[in-house]
Amino acid sequence: MDKKDIDILEILQKDATIALADLAQAVHLSVTPCWRRVQKLREDGVILKQVSICNPVKLNLGLTVMVTLKAAQHNEAWMQNFIGGASAIPEIVEIxxxxxxxxxxxxxxxxxxxxxxxxxxxxxxxxxxxxxxxxFVMEVLKSTTALPLDYAVLKQGRN
Incomplete structure (x- = not known):
């Protein structure tokens, strides 16, 4: 990953709907090399997926709850059972x-x-x-899906 890849990620984390031509222009590449870089970032698992982030209030989901749990058992079978069951509850968005x-x-x-x-x-x-x-969450003061890119390992010399 080089500085161009970081620049691509920075832009895509802000707006994944940007047109490829606009992305390429913003990072000073032609369209094909930019597309190849995006594809490589996907193949390498750097870009996991591209999604639309919805406003929970607009979807009548105005109450956010943080739930802490202590397990009654600490073994693989219990954990797999818990993860499977909790994952099946759509209102639970993070575990x-x-x-x-x-x-x-x-x-x-x-x-x-x-x-x-x-x-x-x-x-x-x-x-x-x-x-x-x-x-119960009273107010969201910061919410982002953008990861800091300052820690990404850079390699020089990629075209």
Whole structure:
């Protein structure tokens, strides 16, 4: 990955709908080499996918809940059962395995408290849990999907 790849990623993280010709012009390449670089970034797993990010409030999902869980068991079978069951609940949009006092952190989008209660009831049926705690997001102060590119390993001399 070189500086041109970083420039491409910086632009695509802001707007993945940019036309290829506009992207190529912005990074000072012709269209074909720019397209090849984007394809290589996909093949290498640097670009995982391109999506549309929706406004949860506009979709009647105005309540965001962060749920912390402590597992009742710590084995592969329990974990696979939990991940499979929790992943099947569409309101759960992120599942993170943690270190420290909690085992899992979940991000949940629901319309309201009744919607969360429904998710909670599904969640506790998924696997044996030692503890479940919920915190309700009052205000989102920063939200981005763009990763910092300052740490990317650069290689010189790519055309």
């Amino acid at each position: 993170l395995r943690m270190s420290g006092d909690i085992d899992y952190l979940l991000k949940v989008h629901v319309p309201d408290m009744a919607g969360f209660d429904s998710v909670y009831k599904k969640l506790v049926k998924v696997a044996d849990l030692q503890d479940v705690s919920s915190s």
